[in-house]
Amino acid sequence: MRKKLATIEKAYRIIECAKQSCKNKQSLYRLEDIALYPGYAEPGYDDPPSGCIALGNWNSVSKWDEEKRQFVTVDATLPKLAKKLEAMGIALEWEDEWISCESCGKIFRTSPNSYGWQLSGVIEDGFCLCHECIDPEDHLRGLENKGRKCNTIKSINPKDHGYVCIQDEFENGLYGGQCADPGAIAKILRGIGITRFLFNLDDTCQFDIAFSVWLHNSELARLDDAKRAIREGNTNGVDPAELMKNALKNAPITFVSPQDFVEGKDWRSK
Ligand SMILES: [Zn+2]
Structure with missing residues (x-):
């Protein structure tokens, strides 16, 4: 613990020094935005040896050089600082991809790092909590x-907290026919007086998702009614694949055919 504090103190000192000697305004803003955090609350991430993570924008400031026809570095304060912090065992992440839990102070991702990624905490208007600090029952x-x-939090399974699955393998996506609509399903259940239901995100892929709908134990007596209503009702919304097809059909995209070149046609006026 003492070692961790010493690392944090030293890191802040180094950042302060960089601020003092920095001449570039944009870099200075970036330096002021750097913050240190005590660990990850993101599944699949191990804390660095220092137990400390810094969030920031680690890019150098560059500008376009008309003569050289390329970007040139104007100020490299941030990448230099990044190297120093890394040498101290501090993990670096991008500030626009993470958020910190207001209970434990650890950070979790707010933007995907893979197709299968799902938000592991809760970000609401008034609060932000990681999956370790959320009360699963309150959350559900x-x-x-x-x-x-x-529910997008993989470590919280509705099954473990008093819910039974009404139906799973609903799909929504771009492969055609994947048009299950949670709104339509909710309407069916409300229509037969069931309100203690919730949705769980089961799988996320590049172009589609799978989800399930669950019923709280207190309405268990209605499970068969719920199953039947969903089986007989229309659980589909608009097919995203159809929407995509129509959007592409109506998009102002023109292709040049080889024949157009041969004929010297003005293809833009097609
Ligand atoms: Zn937390």
């Missing part, structure tokens, strides 16, 4: 009766 309760929200 807050998702009930909502057609536009779902």
